[in-house]
Amino acid sequence: MQANTTIIVRPWNAATVILRTTIMSLIIITGYAFTTFNTRDVDFWAGVDMLGSNFSALLLTPYLKNITFDVMIRNLFITIGLGFLTTIFGAAIALGLALLAAQNLAPRWLTVIIKGLTAFVRAVPTVLWVLIFAVSAGLGSVAAVLGMTFHSAGYLIKAYAESFEEIDNGTIEALKASGANWWQIVFQAVLPSSATALLSWTFLRFEINFSTAIAMGAAAGAGGIGYDMFMASGFYLNLHEMGAFTYAVLAFAVVLEAGATRYKASLRK
Amino acid sequence: MPLLHIAKLSKRYGTDKYALDSIDFTVATGEFVAIIGPSGAGKSTLLRCINHMIPMTSGDVLIADASTKSMNATQLRAHRTQIGMIFQHYNLVNRLSVIENVLHGRLGYKSTAAGVMGWYSNAEKQQAVEILQNLGLSDHMYKRCDQLSGGQKQRVGIARALIQNPKLLLCDEPIASLDPSAAKIIMDTLKDINQRLGITIIVNLHQVDVAMRYAQRIIGINSGKIVCDAAPHSLTPDIIHEVYGSEAGELILDFGEQHAHA
Amino acid sequence: MHTLDFFTKKRLSFGLFVVVLLGLTYVTIIFTEYNVAKGFTSIPKAIRWATTNFYPDAASLKKLPSILLKLRDTVMMSVASATIASACAFFVAIFGAQTTRINVWFSVFARGIATIFRNIDVSAWALILLFSFGQSSFTGYFALFFVTFGFMVRVLIETIDEVSTDSVEALRATGASYFAIIAQSVVPSCLPQLVSWVLFMIETNIRSATLVGILTGTGIGYSFDIYYKSLNYHAASLVIIVIVISVLAIEAVSNWIRRAVL
Numbered sequence: 001m002q003a004n005t006t007i008i009v010r011p012w013n014a015a016t017v018i019l020r021t022t023i024m025s026l027i028i029i030t031g032y033a034f035t036t037f038n039t040r041d042v043d044f045w046a047g048v049d050m051l052g053s054n055f056s057a058l059l060l061t062p063y064l065k066n067i068t069f070d071v072m073i074r075n076l077f078i079t080i081g082l083g084f085l086t087t088i089f090g091a092a093i094a095l096g097l098a099l100l101a102a103q104n105l106a107p108r109w110l111t112v113i114i115k116g117l118t119a120f121v122r123a124v125p126t127v128l129w130v131l132i133f134a135v136s137a138g139l140g141s142v143a144a145v146l147g148m149t150f151h152s153a154g155y156l157i158k159a160y161a162e163s164f165e166e167i168d169n170g171t172i173e174a175l176k177a178s179g180a181n182w183w184q185i186v187f188q189a190v191l192p193s194s195a196t197a198l199l200s201w202t203f204l205r206f207e208i209n210f211s212t213a214i215a216m217g218a219a220a221g222a223g224g225i226g227y228d229m230f231m232a233s234g235f236y237l238n239l240h241e242m243g244a245f246t247y248a249v250l251a252f253a254v255v256l257e258a259g260a261t262r263y264k265a266s267l268r269k
Numbered sequence: 270m271p272l273l274h275i276a277k278l279s280k281r282y283g284t285d286k287y288a289l290d291s292i293d294f295t296v297a298t299g300e301f302v303a304i305i306g307p308s309g310a311g312k313s314t315l316l317r318c319i320n321h322m323i324p325m326t327s328g329d330v331l332i333a334d335a336s337t338k339s340m341n342a343t344q345l346r347a348h349r350t351q352i353g354m355i356f357q358h359y360n361l362v363n364r365l366s367v368i369e370n371v372l373h374g375r376l377g378y379k380s381t382a383a384g385v386m387g388w389y390s391n392a393e394k395q396q397a398v399e400i401l402q403n404l405g406l407s408d409h410m411y412k413r414c415d416q417l418s419g420g421q422k423q424r425v426g427i428a429r430a431l432i433q434n435p436k437l438l439l440c441d442e443p444i445a446s447l448d449p450s451a452a453k454i455i456m457d458t459l460k461d462i463n464q465r466l467g468i469t470i471i472v473n474l475h476q477v478d479v480a481m482r483y484a485q486r487i488i489g490i491n492s493g494k495i496v497c498d499a500a501p502h503s504l505t506p507d508i509i510h511e512v513y514g515s516e517a518g519e520l521i522l523d524f525g526e527q528h529a530h531a
Numbered sequence: 532m533h534t535l536d537f538f539t540k541k542r543l544s545f546g547l548f549v550v551v552l553l554g555l556t557y558v559t560i561i562f563t564e565y566n567v568a569k570g571f572t573s574i575p576k577a578i579r580w581a582t583t584n585f586y587p588d589a590a591s592l593k594k595l596p597s598i599l600l601k602l603r604d605t606v607m608m609s610v611a612s613a614t615i616a617s618a619c620a621f622f623v624a625i626f627g628a629q630t631t632r633i634n635v636w637f638s639v640f641a642r643g644i645a646t647i648f649r650n651i652d653v654s655a656w657a658l659i660l661l662f663s664f665g666q667s668s669f670t671g672y673f674a675l676f677f678v679t680f681g682f683m684v685r686v687l688i689e690t691i692d693e694v695s696t697d698s699v700e701a702l703r704a705t706g707a708s709y710f711a712i713i714a715q716s717v718v719p720s721c722l723p724q725l726v727s728w729v730l731f732m733i734e735t736n737i738r739s740a741t742l743v744g745i746l747t748g749t750g751i752g753y754s755f756d757i758y759y760k761s762l763n764y765h766a767a768s769l770v771i772i773v774i775v776i777s778v779l780a781i782e783a784v785s786n787w788i789r790r791a792v793l
Binding site: 014018022023027029030032033036037038039040042047048050054058077081084085088120123125127128131132133135136137142143145146211212214215218229230232233234237239242245246249253254257 | 555669792
């Protein structure tokens with residue numbers, strides 16, 4: 001090899017080209033995005049400036065004014081309850097439908113239909129489902145539970161079906177060979193071998209639903225601590241009270257996350 | 270003059286018992302040393318103390334009679350550039366090409382800016398190509414490393430170490446994840462590097478028969494202590510028994526099987 | 532006897548699990564004052580209402596251009612917040628990951644900050660930020676930014692420790708400087724995963740942005756809110772169709788990119 005030939009060090013291939021194009025597009029879109037921002041004459045730097053003092057008011061001097069501590073805890077538990085209920089309902093629906101959406105358990109046409117429908121259900125943000133149900137059920141816990149259950153079921157059907165599809169085909173084959181019928185295969189092989197995966201997905205969804213329940217309280221009249229936050233922010237304009245609610249929400253979310261992390265670690269052992 | 274002198278080297282993790290307990294030996298330039306011992310005996314820790322990948326607790330490592338005990342960051346980097354390292358799991362950047370991985374061996378010689386940008390001189394690239402040719406990898410130069418077989422990956426690892434122009438090669442279980450034929454190619458390559466380029470080699474091995482066939486000298490370690498330090502032909506089953514403790518019975522059996530395969 | 536024991540135990544523990552779950556569900560229903568009967572009767576009512584009222588008509592199609600403009604705002608905000616937050620998170624994750632951290636305390640600090648950011652829901656962030664930025668796009672942008680940042684720090688720390696530990700060790704052994712190691716090993720091995728997570732966050736952020744838009748009066752969420760509150764259900768349904776199409780399209784594009792890149 002001659003000394004003056006240039007040796008290419010980083011060869012190009014399809015993967016790097018697509019990777020770089022994606023990154024460049026993201027950067028360009030981001031740059032363009034800032035020109036589309038609706039500033040409504042809000043001074044950005046004044047806002048950033050205020051952010052510091054607002055955060056310190058929020059985090060360093062939290063106190064309650066319009067509701068008592070007991071009521072706040074009660075409302076926190078209502079939010080937790082909404083998250084819990086919708087997770088249970090969603091999981092119950094998903095357990096049945098996911099069996100019909102898994103490619104190794106159901107005919108192909110059926111899995112395509114169910115997966116397509118769940119993709120649609122998931123694409124609609126939860127808040128819009130809640131508002132749609134609110135037209136006939138009225139704003140409140142019924143609409144919130146229905147809307148959140150809908151979205152949870154859509155999410156869990158996909159997750160469960162993928163867990164079912166991951167189990168060893170040999171196990172199903174072995175049971176089929178021994179003459180077991182569909183129900184026997186489901187209860188003796190499919191559910192036991194995917195149980196831990198189903199549980200972790202369900203727990204993850206509970207974390208999501210807790211957050212969503214806060215949002216539904218704020219944006220769709222579902223009550224709970226989300227509604228208190230909405231009032232503190234939009235009606236009483238009280239950052240200190242907002243701080244107290246933030247701490248309450250944060251405490252439960254951190255406990256949930258720590259629980260999930262420990263559960264995952266125990267599975268790995 | 271000895272190339273490497275390990276002086277009363279000890280290593281302790283936290284308050285556990287000593288992983289290395291007063292290890293003391295000297296390696297001359299051009300030697301091919303194998304370190305054997307059961308899992309957890311401290312072989313890996315010993316190798317990593319030599320290039321300060323793991324900080325030692327007490328003792329010293331001397332290269333050409335120069336202490337390496339207290340070095341600043343620049344001296345540490347210079348120290349490491351002289352020592353190539355080869356790993357059981359190859360430790361390549363799998364998404365990059367073979368030649369990029371080889372050139373990573375030059376990073377120790379570069380300024381931070383040149384290293385960050387990946388600027389390599391033509392001479393360096395030339396050298397990388399030559400080394401790859403010698404190791405029989407020139408056809409794979411532009412392949413991504415995750416497309417290679419285990420034996421090929423380990424040869425890329427060797428190329429990355431060689432381009433450092435090292436005085437010493439530390440090999441941590443280089444064939445533990447390879448099938449017998451790939452393992453033989455790797456061991457032959459190391460032998461060749463040792464004899465042709467005169468580079469000193471210290472290799473951790475699990476297989477006593479491989480150590481006996483390739484090394485000039487075998488150091489046996491058990492529970493952080495040197496149990497034996499001898500030429501391969503003077504190694505007796507008794508000594509091996511001492512190195513491996515109760516595992517030895519199975520090991521001798523392994524011996525027989527390996528020979529039967531070969 | 533023993534096998535019988537095993538099956539009874541298994542059945543008992545499963546039965547207990549179901550009973551506890553049902554009990555908790557019952558207690559929660561009472562506590563949240565959820566009306567089960569009304570829940571069930573509302574579903575057919577909602578379907579009946581949706582089929583008679585909730586579809587776009589000719590008049591609502593005239594609003595399509597303005598809806599699309601709002602959709603652009605929302606998509607732009609999602610992309611910008613996901614991209615910039617992920618870039619920031621990557622830097623913080625490098626200092627937080629075990630493989631690449633420079634200091635244990637900084638690592639603990641980085642993880643702690645990320646935990647706070649991701650565990651406050653995006654709607655709560657929006658309500659907090661309304662105090663500083665009022666009903667402008669900045670409120671939504673920062674709300675999405677904070678949550679994305681917190682989430683990305685966590686997953687990127689996991690990614691770095693998962694995919695680059697081995698090659699970082701190898702480059703450290705060659706004497707490469709800290710930033711060269713980051714640029715030559717951590718970045719190339721993590722970049723595809725990073726991009727994949729950014730795409731995931733863009734999808735998530737579009738859904739969250741709709742919610743934030745309702746709270747802050749911006750983007751597509753605001754469009755929906757206006758039509759919904761003025762009982763213009765035909766236009767509101769058009770907004771939903773537009774959202775669904777864009778979310779599914781972005782999902783399809785990201786899946787295609789993921790398959791090519793990972």
